[in-house]
Amino acid sequence: MYEEEEYLQLSGIQHFAFCRRQWALAYIELQWAENVRTVEGRLLHEKAHTVTSREKRGDRIISRAMPVSSRELGISGECDVVEFHRCGEGISLQGYDGRYDVIPVEYKKGKPKSSHVDILQLAAQGMCLEEMLCCEIPYGYLYYGETRHREKIVLTEEIRDEVREMLREMHDYFRRKYTPKVKWSKGCQACSLKDLCLPVLGKNKSARSYVDAHVQEDM
Ligand code: SF4
Structure with a gap:
């Protein structure tokens, strides 16, 4: 329960x-x-x-x-x-x-x-x-x-x-608080989160950690 x-x-x-x-x-x-x-x-x-x-x-x-x-x-x-x-x-x-x-x-x-x-x-x-x-x-x-x-x-x-x-x-x-890694599928093309999911990376990263890393780089 x-x-x-x-x-x-x-x-x-x-x-x-x-x-x-x-x-x-x-x-x-x-x-x-x-x-x-x-x-x-x-x-x-x-x-x-x-x-x-x-x-x-x-x-x-x-x-x-x-x-x-x-x-x-x-x-x-x-x-x-x-x-x-x-x-x-x-x-x-x-x-x-x-x-x-x-x-x-x-x-x-x-x-x-x-x-x-x-x-x-x-x-x-x-x-x-x-x-x-x-x-x-x-x-x-x-x-x-x-x-x-x-x-x-x-x-x-x-x-x-x-x-x-x-x-x-x-x-x-x-x-x-587990975000599974990217797993390509036919559905990715139609997925509204594909730009944020960043499937092109194909790595075991959360989107948050990707964004955080790039924000730090910019700073
Ligand atoms: S693009 Fe969408 S469907 Fe494909 S792995 Fe990412 S979240 Fe899943």
Whole structure:
């Protein structure tokens, strides 16, 4: 169980799955705040979150921008949308009659990716909701703006194990303030941090130490 001050950002899972160094530059070496926003915009939501709101549509209650967290995983973040579907069993909701299934829905602007980073993020959201609401969430949806289609994603034990393992690794890196060395991949070309990452060096240096060294040279 993690303390609140140890929580990492849920959205970081996508960065970490894409490139561990990118995540470390963004979330450990915080001097890249401007670029983090660029990456967030391109790789993650790309969707303006509104303040938390809830609306009822027939047998569904739709909650937007819902804050979530997990002590077990040590993360906090936000769900784009959580749908509560009225059913025979499930959880009760304050102010509403009946019982409800809980279904996270993550919105993405683009189309489905070849990697499963979006699924990892959705699974982490589902696991947070399970812990917060004491319920089981067997599936969620990923909605892609380009295809205007939502895909049902079963939150399997395998994907949950991967989320747990990834978060253990992220917490370990964060505790040690560890930035992995550059490792070239196809993704580097499209990476918004590539200029700051300095992949051309290909050495085991943190970006901070590179910049510090050059500042000292200039002085
Ligand atoms: S340029 Fe490549 S190695 Fe560097 S952070 Fe981006 S993806 Fe990772």
